[in-house]
Amino acid sequence: MLFSELGLGPDVLRAIEDKGYTQPTPIQEQAIPWVLQGRDVLGCAQTGTGKTASFTLPMISILASGRARARMPRSLILEPTRELAAQVAESFETYGKHHKLSMALLIGGETFTEQVKRLDRGVDVLIATPGRLIDLFERGNIMLNDIKVFVIDEADRMLDMGFIPDIERIVSKLPKLRQTLFFSATMPPEIRRLADAFLSNPKEVTVAPPASPSETVTQAMVLVHEEDKRKALRHLLRTEDVKNAFIFCNRKRDVAILQKSLESHGFNAGALHGDMVQSKRTETLEAFKKGEITLLVCSDVAARGLDVQGLSHVFNFDVPVSAEDYVHRIGRTGRAGRMGRAFTLASPLDGKQVSAIGRLIKREIPLIAIDGLESAEFLSEDEARRGRSRGRGKDKERGDRAPRAERAERPDREERAPREERQARDDRQPREDRPSRDERPVREDRQPREERQPRESLAATESRRQEPRRDRDRDRRRRRDEDEDDTPVIGFGDHMPAFMLRSARRPAPIESTEQSSQEG
Template identity: 45%
Template structure:
């Protein structure tokens, strides 16, 4: 089945195809039709199953059907962490590439003045952490009454982090005449009760858990100071037997910075992320496949367009804060029966991320022997 079979419009099909998607995943196949039909929807799906596209694609199409001259926020997506907001922002930019729709992301750690100023402009899609959104609402009236679609992403994590009361306060600011989409990896009783209180006869879908990492991937972790990660990576890459390495960073800026640091030492590398043009990303991937460069530094969203069987080495330069994302990363090596290696760098601030990853995969990674760092 192709994306066209889901009755998605050409601009969306074109964008997701260019991003490296070939066919809908199980959650996309199940979610897109009822969401397009205006139904409330509950999806039990982990990161890595394609759930972001499962709600992003139909939301974009619904908004495109009716694009009035407005300044009100039309879609609100709530998610618990800054990193998840940024991941959703990058995904929506990819999927809406050929659509005249605006989006804005707000989270803590950024001056509120700039975010309040941005909210004065047209915003079709607002992606926010609950706490930050309420903080801005307390500073200046923000009209949430015209919201047509509400999405709660990573709902179980949101409640685990204590955001239940914040979400309830936000719900009071939103029209009851809305479409509500609820995505959660698990559904304990308190999450179920929370969903029932805000949904109207929803369609429910559960997708299988993503598989554990392949047995033929050799995994290890290096405990290293944050400031020493680049030195460690350079030291590892001096092993000429490592023909290709896919290196993951959390941010686009971090990817660009790392490429410059590698090239200063004579290691040919390129970065791919959402700020790069499609042509530039394709060229970087081709140079990587043809061994013109040894290292490709990527963010998680941009890496979805990489499909190659012979990728021997994956480096988690920065650990993802979503455990399932780790699985997505390392499954890019060890394909087609070949052996693969996945190494992770873990600084003091990432210890909890490592713990969550190891709980998910049911495996305690052996600690790699630190290479000598000057």
Template identity: 45%
Template sequence: MNFKELNIIPPIMKALTQAGYTKATEIQHQTIPHILEGRDVIGCAQTGTGKTASFAIPILQLLDSSKHAPEGIRTLILTPTRELAVQIDENFKTYGTFLNLKHLAIFGGVPQGKQVAALNRGVDILIATPGRLLDLVSQGCVRLSHIEILVLDEADRMLDMGFVNDVKKILAKVPPKRQTLFFSATMPNDIRKFAQSILKKPKEISVTPVSSTAETVKQSVYFVEKNDKFDLLVHILGDQAINRSLVFARTKHGADKLVKNLIKSGIHAAAIHGNKSQNARQRALDDFKSSKIRVLIATDIAARGIDIDELPHVVNYELPNIPETYVHRIGRTGRAGYEGTAVSFCDREEKKELINIQKLIGFNMAVAIQ
């Protein structure tokens, strides 16, 4: 569906056209009309399907068209990681270029001074990680009494990361009369129950089940002993046709160790995970996007903020113990119509994880030969 058919106001249409947007994705054309009608929405869609635009565009339109705009923060978007907060903020900047609405991302891991100064200048749309938001609320720097729209983005990851109590504290501080939007890449029963407990007669929209992987991604698995994984990775990365590769490690320590050993082998690499400072994480991501480094090593939580349309190659250095995580990992490639390659390393201790993954996606991956 074309964006013009969604009754988007001219300033936002102009911004979308300038950014090269023409057709709405499935999650966008299904959710935007309901949000514009003021309904609560539960949206379930895989990473890379355009979830952010599906709530950012109608929020901008609703706030811009409001005839009585109170002072204070009018929309609050909760998201689990700093990378996602920055990414969402950038999207609001893109779509709201021609609107007079102020937005801000706040997150931990950096001094709060600049964030507080920006809050004092006035903000319409606040994108926040739960911990930093509660810190600033307790200091009296943030007031949530004028919230009209509340968004929980990547809700499954946020609750998995242990933010459930923080989210409940925040829910107690926002007005009960509000529009609530709940977006998640997966929707297990406990997540759905939580969503239904905080939304009012929500419209539930689900596109591209989590069990499916994009047809544009070529998937294969190497059976390899744990001690031989690094040599295999170096061998694969020796193919200079692979200009960028995102490699998933299970732990922060493992990610750092991989980077150290890759650099020793002459391969430019960096890691992105929760123990890195915000500046270090953003610098690594920027260097990867601009191809200053060929290899980015990521843990699953940090990887939620990686949004690159033309990423050709993903490596599962270690298989995840949650099958749905595999789908999210390889969903980083083969996006926006581009083809991608995803290879997985499986040692003898990981065969159970491989069986569960293949059961979820509905087929056996091709076995690659070293």
């Protein structure tokens, strides 16, 4: 089947031809017609199958008619990482170059100012990570009630990264009448439950068995002691024809350590992990794509969806904790029909994880030996558990040290000469006899001590502390009542102020006016 038979618009077909593609991949062939019909789609396909184009191409045709309003995007695509969001944005720019669709990329690590300006002008396609989208929504810079097409990409990775509560909150803000496209590389029960909640009568599209590695990838495993893993990696890098490669570590702090170790041994290596600022991450990834960096030491932030053309090798410096992550890691190579090679460095503690990977891919990974390095064997689960409890921190700096057997033995200590025995000193003066001490006076008989009362127990003390206060209040009222008399007090009572005891001087009588006039 050709792209021209899928029902895409002429401008989209022209952009596909400019890219050099003529035939769709299986996921594109099955999903694009249903998306163009407006149906909800549940897609399960491994990475590297053209999953991104299976929703970007029909979305461009659907959104070609219409216009977005300020702060009200017409479509929303959620991605788990900044790199995946940037990659989807790049896909829209490539295939939508003959349209006038506006697009905004909302990811962390960049300023809000430019993103808000784009939203104010109105966008047709909004590509975002959940955290930044919620931040802008809470600030009032975006409204989600005009979304026509909603896409959740890499849903299983969203689950692993703890984004499901954020996604449920975002979905609650969307209109009920919308088209939802749900894509995942694996389909565990939790993802199935989310799909049932978000989708309405979806059309399910499954291209390959979940989490099955591509047949174009040659796999191999090296089982060595933990302290020999760096030597084994350097041996593989020198003997293999490595054009460019991803080197995966389980922990972000190990990424920087391994990258510096490779640089110190003359390898052209860069680092990529989640703690780096966005500008540095973008700069490192672009340098790797341009060939300025040959080896990219990274954490699982780069394991999903990153499409680097012609990646020749993948090295798992640490066996991934999740068996699904193994498939996603090695899926970076062997794409588009090209051959790729994937090597995993395992230690005796990794037997459980390696067994889980074998059960998932339904085959064992072939073991190879490294010349000059002692091969190891997997420990039992109990032994591995005890080994992990002691921690692997001590092994980090051992990689470049010589094995314990190769270290120079310490010279034996010289035997010390025995000490000479001390000779007895004859010239010591005999000790003078001390004068006898006066005899102590006989003590008078002491009075017998009063028997101590037994100490109150802790429980009794606590119960006494918890007594209600009404008993103490009752005593206080009783003492106050004893001080009062029942006889009422009249006036000042028995106390007479001194000024009232003084005799008062009577005033002279005033004669009437008539008597005074008669006398006159």
